[in-house]
Amino acid sequence: MAEILSHIKLNMDEGLLKKLCDYQETFWLNPDYGKNSLSTSEVNKETVFRANRLLERFAPYLETVFPETKVSKGIIESPIQEIQNIKEYLSIPGRVLIKRDDLMPVSGSIKSRGGIYEVLVFAEKLAAQNGFNPDTDDYRDLAQDRFKKIFGQWKIEVASTGNLGLSVGLMASTLGFKARVHMSHDATQWKINKLRQNGVEVVIYNDNFSNSVTMARAASEKDDHSYFVDDEGSKILFAGYATAGERVKQQISDLGIEVSKEKPLVVYLPAGVGGSPSGVAFGLKIQFGDSVLPIFVEPTHMPSVLLGMASGLNHDISVYDVGIDGKTAADGLAVGRPSLIAGKYMRNKLFGIATVSDEHMFAFQGMLKKLENIEAEPSAVVGIRGLLASQKIKTIPSQATHMIWSTGGSMVPRATMDQYERNALNYFARWQA
Missing domain, CATH: 3.40.50.1100 (Rossmann fold)
Structure with a gap:
């Protein structure tokens, strides 16, 4: 100090x-x-260009599920x-x-671009490791049960005061991932309710946001099948925004x-x-x-x-x-x-x-x-x-x-x-x- x-x-x-x-x-x-x-x-011009193209590849899937x-x-x-x-x-x-x-x-917020993008990046990587060809296959196939079972083996976690949690939680749960959102004590109740209604686990900390991020990150690191969306330092999130x-x-x-x-x-x-x-x-x-x-x-x-x-x-x-x-x-x-x-x-x-x-x-x-x-x-x-x-x-x-x-x-x-x-x-x- x-x-x-x-x-x-x-x-x-x-x-x-x-x-x-x-x-x-x-x-x-x-x-x-x-x-x-x-x-x-x-993160540079090319990084952001690739981010836009990935979102375009997923557009048929997103149109199907949303x-x-x-x-x-x-x-x-x-x-x-x-x-x-x-x-x-x-x-x-x-x-x-x-x-x-x-x-x-x-x-419904500015966080949609980054939060959804980072979840989709991870989903595409997992799908490609399990037989999906991003160059030739139809992205709408990712809504099938076989991919939901693959995604369901993983938990996507994020710390949020609300809106990032909504974007990450809703996208992750739609794909079939387990989703956990860590929130500080000042989180809005309706956002907590919305997440839980969509099958997202919500953990509330009696602390400020910065300390909540630290605790959430530590909890995620203990799980080999947990992917943490880091609002404080993620380059992927940044490129999505x-x-x-x-x-x-x-x-x-x-x-x-x-x-x-x-x-x-x-x-x-x-x-x-x-x-x-x-x-x-x-x-x-x-x-x-x-x-x-x-x-x-x-x-x-x-x-x-x-x-x-x-x-x-x-x-x-x-x-x-x-x-x-x-x-x-x-x-x-x-x-x-x-x-x-x-x-x-x-x-x-x-x-x-x-x-x-x-x-x-x-x-x-x-x-x-x-x-x-x-x-x-x-x-x-x-x-x-x-x-x-x-x-x-x-x-x-x-x-x-x-x-x-x-x-x-x-x-x-x-x-x-x-x-x-x-x-x-x-x-x-x-x-x-």
Whole structure:
């Protein structure tokens, strides 16, 4: 602990640290943004290209087992729509879009791409070891009992605050794997219920997310037939998230939107452990280069990626180390220690990070419902805070296109969503006043 505090004192801006510890909303401009191009043999353009092709190979299977994907022919992706009312209400120049990952098929969140992809990578490997030829065989055959018996010999495990657990658990159980999701004490009850209803074992730890991951990883390592999806450091998971870039580029083109350095695409991504927004940002950078400006948004009580990147300690520091309490209603973002790879891969690719109070998060949820009739989880709307903060950044051109990334909400039970919205509309009314 003494080493961490000493490092912070020498390497982190004192004023920024005070704002974080006082739970003040702030915006951090990444001083390393754009300095050098990222070069890594672990995840690169070719890695992400292969990830997209694997998902295309599995599309016939996914269309078979998840009828809701028939309209997209088995491709799991979400729509983009304009939110003109919010643009006008907030007086934002340029176009304002929302990426509706709350409508993602199968598990209804940004985690769908990465979680489903990693399970499919492992399933394809096992199938190939047992007579399946990926080059010639029909992927719909993987729904047959003979493959379910093979998959059933293995357990797929993951630690999650909720949405990653849903994507991994639902995909694994559909293929025939045993599935176990390890969750921290702040996990939402309806997500726990949803998993158990689909035959997924759920283990609850009376601890924070970071410690829950450590315990879950240790439990998996004791089982020779357990495969652990590691939200803190999986390169496969990261590549799955990055597949969003290729799809978004096509969607932006279909909308007739020009993206250039003079007219950049500014994207606002909610961040918890940082893996999924980092993967998405990485994929967008592959497609748009310097013409996309990724911005993360975190709760004021859980600014883990900001603290990690601004201090240079990345995964080696937790918000709890500096006295931040980690208390937030944004369950999907309730992660005190950032990913092992988020800071490393985003060092020169992340434009900045904004923080948002829970009160404003609820107000933005009410704003989205009131003005656009869009329902989302509280943590999925924090991108609006990034949108507002970016208007004060002089280096962002007025001709920019802005895209809020909504990360979850369609699977929330109706009674829970009604309760969310009553609360959110009250906060929005106060915010307007």
